[in-house]
Amino acid sequence: MITPAPAGQGPAAPQLTDWTGTRHAPAPDARILSLVPSLTETLFALGLGDNIVGRTAFCIHPAEKVKTIKSVGGTKQLNWRKVDAARPTHAVLNVDENPKDMADDLAARGIVPVVTHPLAPADNGPLIRLLGGVFGREAAAEPLARRFEDALSAITAARPDTETRVLYLIWKAPWMSVGPDTYIARTLDLIAWRSWTSPEGARYPEIDLTDPVLDDVDRVLFSSEPFPFTDDHLAAFRADHPRHAAKAQLVDGEMLSWYGVRAIAGLSYVKALADRTAASRR
Incomplete structure (x- = not known):
């Protein structure tokens, strides 16, 4: 991973200073x-x-x-x-x-x-x-x-009061999820969807899909990327874990993990998830 900037890099020219603290000269003709x-x-x-x-x-x-x-x-x-x-x-x-x-x-x-x-x-x-x-x-x-x-x-002003506990899956063999110290988890938190936390607190933990883990969450989110989860994976999960079958849900990984301009549409997507959750509770 790329080494972070020293603490206190300050607000000087934020439009030209990247995460490492390097201030760049404008380069409109860059390749x-x-x-x-x-x-x-x-x-x-x-x-x-x-x-x-x-x-x-x-x-x-x-x-x-x-x-x-x-x-x-x-x-x-x-x-x-x-x-x-x-x-x-x-x-x-x-x-x-x-x-x-x-x-x-x-x-x-x-x-x-x-x-x-x-x-x-x-x-x-x-x-x-x-x-x-x-x-x-x-x-x-x-x-x-x-x-x-x-x-x-x-969307921040409309954050629901009721929390939903989620397990967000990004990989299979081994199963991997996202911890709370990630962009994805913070995006989900906009609608009060709290990401499952591994005992070690890892950002991208490997996990076993055991009953104690699944008992601790309300939804199991299968992301479309980086692992391309499909309806077939949901069907397999439901067959393997019938007691938790209703928790399985496919989500659009691009909408929840891509930053930059895609995040504009991502906020609308997140709001739609929140609206569907609220409707299901009525």
Whole structure:
């Protein structure tokens, strides 16, 4: 993981200062390597499609536009020959999705790493402004950031009083979930859905789906990513755990875990989850 900034980095020029504390010079003509799927989508939304010279194989939105950008590998490992051929000046990374040695190797090649690490929904406004500021799209970034922040204020004000305990599954074999110190958990908390916490307090714990664990939650959420859970997985869970069958639910992982511009639609999705829960309790 990428090393965090020292405490107290201060508010100076937040639109140009990334998570490591590095203050970037504006680079409107940058050649961008986008190594985070949700940020690739955000860069396009900021009007930076022509600046993107490389992406990961997992960057899939916006579908028609992203197909025109060559892949240079995955989020964990790059094809350095393809990176060099793309001649990027900057690379956009994320602490949870890209390893620290990737950022170091990019910097050693003279490619400027712009490091992000949103930990809560409220971080999306500053994140959008950071990308807009560094790459010369402040005018496009500000209305998107404000649109998100207005929606966040509305959903925060309407937070339900009744808490729902959830187990959010992101992987199978082994089963893995998310702890409370994650972006996903904080997004769910907007509607008072409290994520199950492992005894060790891990951010992404491996778990056993035992009765004591399942007894402790009201819903078991099967996310569409990173593991592509489907209705077949819900059916298998219900067969294996009939006493907890009604708790199983598929959820859209992009809407709950992608930050940047996708989080705007994500807030509407979260509100719809809350509304359905409230209706089921009437």
